Amino acid sequence: MIYDICVIGGGINGTGIARDAAGRGASVLLLEKDDLASGTSSASTKLIHGGLRYLEHYEFRLVRESLMERERLLGIAPHIAWPMRFVLPHHPGLRPRWLLRLGLFLYDHIGGRKLLPPTRSIDLRSDPAGTPLKPGFAHAFEYSDCWVDDARLVVLNARDAAARGAEIRTRCAVTGATREGDLWRIDSRAADGTEQTFQARTIVNAGGPWVVRMIDASHTPRSANIRLVRGSHIVTRRLFDHDRSYIFQNADGRIIFAIPYERDLTLIGTTDREHESPDVPAKATDEEIAYLCAAASEYFAKPITRDDVIWTYSGVRPLVDDGASAAQEATRDYVLKLDKDGGAPLLSIFGGKITTYRRLAEEAVEMLAPSLPVLKGASWTAGAALPGGDFALSERGALADRIAREHPFLSMDDIARIVATYGTCAFDWLGDARDRAALGEDFGGGLTEAEVRYLVRAEWARTADDVLWRRTKLGLRVDAHGVARLEGLMGRLVNEVMV
Incomplete structure (x- = not known):
């Protein structure tokens, strides 16, 4: 078979492009060397x-486009994305209040905000948001942004792409790409060592940190370079009782966020550090952990120490190299480079941020359209719900109530997690279960065999880590004994899938 498009890379940009193109009638093959969202796209600060x-x-x-996309994503993914209010304390020694007020006025108005409430001033001496902070902070601004489960956003784009005809192959590494006339020959190797060759009319190089390496492997001249910037995060026990987040200014000009996370935790991030190579695993260094603890401790009354940190994660952002002198100043905008001089087109994706992935995908497919007459129709993804998101944001409570009625054995924490992970797709694995035993083996943290079987069958989960850290975040809840039992089940299920 000759595919219209071969997408290399199973992060947010690759899966978004695969979804858009498949929905316009193209035959699409997506190849990912690891798991979906196994790199940068599961290591963000989880914000739209x-x-x-x-x-x-x-x-x-970039800000205007991002703010417009923010509301579109709330519309198509109301289960994994939701509004969040952010408290920005005024620090007397840093940016003046008038500058913060001006910036937030622009932020409220340049993106066509409709769904979210506007900025307001708050008195931290009387507002509950001031309770966990040092007494020296008296005034703050509160504005709107949104939260998203980044890894699930990737998986849901892949699921929708597959539902529209795309072929998704995880753990299938591209080992070479050669132009042969008007076609690409793509050589690959699966995790079991099996080698296979594919043909495609175009390649979309969405390799993230490896984007330049793919260009070099295809013997195509570079038209841009990337700058690898590592962003690290720490997770602590919950530091405050309300459901708002904080954005803190630092003396070095950077900002960090402190965000309610996974019901009883707090997520703090992020850093901006140069990263030497995509082949070096991203890991929070002692210096980065200390930086985040110190930055948060400038504001919280109770200092944050290394002993408070229960988990860390890091990702490598493949930013466009714009010559910025500091990592924090490098643009988060994206650049699309189309090379057709050698025959079959190669479209390479540089930079980008999770908020604008849908618009990036739309633009990428439109760039390919002149080379692929098979692509039909106008852009369509702005209003098409992702799997499980076929309900209005205002109906989240009603969906939770329905799950509670039909499955009364689930706790409120279970239901909140299930709604925020699967939306209406929850019924695909809950089925008609009337007690927990009907869901099979229990691994702890609310994870059961029925859910695991669904993730293997419908979402390409192949290892315990796929389930615990990307399809869910139950790695924070399941103990070592539960992980061992899960690994045993995964081995059996994957063998069944492969047969």
Whole structure:
């Protein structure tokens, strides 16, 4: 078979492009060397936001586009994305109040905000948001942005792409790509060592940190370079009782977030550090952990120490190398480079942020359209719900109530997690179960055999880590004994799938 498009890379950009193209009638093959969202796309700060600090770098177009996408994503993924209010304390020694007020006025108005409430001023001496902070902070602004489960956003785009005809192959590494006339020959190797060759009319190089390496492997001249920037995060026990997040200014000009996370935890991040190579695993260094603890301790009354950190994660952002002197100043915008000089087109994706992935995908497919007459129709993804998201944001409570009625043995924490992970797709694995025993083996943390079987069958999960850290975050809940039992089940299920 000759595919219209071969997408290399199973992160947010690759799966978004696969979804858009498959929905316009193209035959699509997506190849990912590891698991979906196994790199950068599961290691973000989990926000759909315009990037308030980007206004200081005059990136008004990026902020405007991001804010417009923010509301679109709330519409198509109301289960894994939801509104969140952010408290920005005024630090007397840093940016003046008038500058913060001006920036937030622009933030409220340049993106066509409709669903989210506007900015307001709050008195931290009387508002509950001031309770966990040092007494020296008296005034703050509160504004709107949104939360998203980044890894699930990737998986749901892949699921929708597959439902529209795309072929998704995980753990299938590209070992070479050669132009043969008007076609690409793509050589690959599966995890079991099996080698296979594919043909495609075009390649989309969405390799993230490996994007330049793919260009070199295809013997195509580079038209841009990337800058690898590592962002690290720490997770602690919950530091405050309300459901708002904080955005803190630092003396070095950076900002960090402190966000309610996984019901009883707090997520703090992120850093900006140069990263030497995509082949070096991203890991929070002692210096980065200390930086985040110190930055948060500038604001919280109770200091954050290394002993408070229960988990860390890091990702490598493949930013466009724009010559910025500091990692924090490098643009988060994306650049698409189309090379057709050698025959079959190669489209390479540089940079980008999770908030604008859908618009990036739309633009990428439109760039390929002149080379692929098979692509039909106008852009369509802005209003098409992702799997499980076929309900309005205001109906989240009603969906939770329905699950509670039909499955009364589930706890409120179970139901909240299930709604925020699967939306209406929850019924695909809950079925008609009337007690927990009907869901099979229990691994702890609310994870059962029925859910695991569903993730293997419908979402390409192949290892315990796929289930515990990307399809869910139950790795924070399941103990070592549960992990061992899960690994045993995964081995059996994957063998069944492969037969």
